[in-house]
Amino acid sequence: MGTSKTEKFTKEQNEIASIAKTLGHPARIAILQHLVKVNSCICGDIVDEIGLSQSTISQHLKELKREGIIKGEVEGRKVCYCINTERLDIVSTIFNGMFKRFSCC
Amino acid sequence: MGTSKTEKFTKEQNEIASIAKTLGHPARIAILQHLVKVNSCICGDIVDEIGLSQSTISQHLKELKREGIIKGEVEGRKVCYCINTERLDIVSTIFNGMFKRFSCC
DNA sequence: TTAATTAATCGTAATATTACGATAAGTTAA
DNA sequence: TTAACTTATCGTAATATTACGATTAATTAA
Secondary structure (H helix, E strand, C coil), X not given: CCCCCHHHCCHHHHHHHHHHHHHCCHHHHHHHHHHHHHCEEEHHHHHHHHCCCHHHHHHHHHHHHHXXXXXXXXXXXXXXXXXXXXXXXXXXXXXXXXXXXXXCC | XXXXXXXXCCHHHHHHHHHHHHHCXXXXXXXXXXXXXXXXXXXXXXXXXXXXXXXXXXXXXXXXXXXXXXXXXXXXXXXXEEECHHHHHHHHHHHHHHHHHHHCC
């Protein structure tokens, strides 16, 4: 165990949960807020900004990338990260829709 | 480790992450959707609906209650669960605000 | 009272997450 | 080339999460 029984749930339920899980760590929220503020920056800047180790930040970036919420572009020996606006709009729509359905009727 | 370093983040970042984490399991999304559909129901009905064991559902309900998203009212030997609309409105506002700040500028 | 019902909690196993240091892999500068 | 730099990955430890069965606690029905 320790594993969610995803087969018991709808695709929508699993998708919402997966996104929420990715947003479910303060470092990842902080990373997103920082990227919004500076528009785009390299990994090292995020390490400085957040104050966790480089390897830990790299893991968080990987998770955000896995969910499609950010993009990373290699520029020489640096990697420039930014928000994936298209995906974040979809995520926003999914969550707004969910909350709307929750709050009425 | 295995523990988030919450002291490195703002109150807002921790709060958003905490809510998202609670929403980050398909069973909990399914429970919320079911409660919205039937308005309110007893724990046993949720167990039947979701198809996980009674103790597992009880744990998920506890987590949703901890975050304030649902309420449980004891009625004799049964416990009637329902959405905490006030709290969910706040949660909705927090997330809408976040996504709004993410998508523009 | 006793038995049945309902839900919470306990104990536990399996797996996931978080975090770090060390290392690898790649790029650039000297 | 060599050295420095940048980031990803590996290995690992600590803790958290998920799930279940068994038990407990409380209420109701017989």
